[in-house]
Amino acid sequence: MPVESRDADHQERQVRQRLLERLHAQIEAEIVRGEQSPDNVSVADQRKAFAARLVEHVRPLRRFVRRELGRWVALGAVPPDALSEDELVDTVFVRALQHAHEAPRQGLFRWLRRLARRVIRTSIDAERRRIEHERSLEEPVATLGEDWPDQVVRLIDILADPHAELPEDLLLTQEAQALLEQALDRLPELWREVFLMRTVDGWNEDMVAEAEGIPVEQVRSIVEISRAFLAEALREMQFSEAG
Structure with missing residues (x-):
């Protein structure tokens, strides 16, 4: 396996582990807030198992978020680098955990994409309100070079x-x-x-x-x-x- 591939795989494992730790922290916080009983181990274990399923989709979800966010940036809805790709991906996974009861047995990634679109649009609206100005939707998406x-x-x-x-x-x-x-x-x-x-x-x-x-x-x-x-x-x- 090329060095670049090994490095990419290692980086992806680190991202998965970081996300899994965050989702586990979210589950523990639910227990502290009383949203789950600390004695109900089976429910907590089920949610942790669902979290493990979620993070298996981190690579395609990150790519999807990047494409969707890039499209809005190209349209002028938000400036480049106004929103963090990593933060959006994290938010989607946390939201997915919060709505785990709505997740389908089949087609989990399709469901995640719907959540991602809502998260991105909500984040864009919030950012646009923050910067308090409109940008043109007529900017060119890309330019071509000589080669x-x-x-x-x-x-x-x-x-x-x-x-x-x-x-x-x-x-x-x-x-x-x-x-x-x-x-x-x-x-x-x-x-x-x-x-x-x-x-x-x-x-x-x-x-x-x-x-x-x-x-x-x-x-x-x-x-x-x-x-x-x-x-x-x-x-x-x-x-x-x-x-």
Whole structure:
């Protein structure tokens, strides 16, 4: 395993452990406040088991929060760096623990995304009230550099390989990343997240199916069709800009 991958895995384990400790602290605080009986060990254990399930989704949830927050920043709803990605992710997990009784047995990640959208929008509203001004929603999302066609071709080559993984840090250039993001935005949310969990996060089909609450066969179909769709979308961008 490359050193970079080992470092990334180690960092992810640390993030999971930190989040788990925070959620456990939340459970203990509920007991102190009298929201749970200290004698009801089984309930506390169930909540800790649910917390462990939650933190298994930290990597895809962090990516989802980053994309959603980036979209609002690009629209001018909040300035860059006004909101902390880490704090938003933490808030989503705490909120999920508070609403554990609403969590589905299947499709937990889909449920987490709904919570994340609400947390992000609430945080943006609060931040906008704090800074007391409106920003334009007409700012360009991205600009392209001189070498962008070559980067598009390289992205298409990766997508053409049905066994290729898309590294999460696919930053050939900022322009290439922007193009890939634009292509991904053309996919429905479910398809985009299934594709990214499978090809970027390395989750197997069974794990993705459980997280989204869909059949394994549907996961396989979504990944295959999404890969072809993204490659074609990038080709269209290439020819459109070249012309």
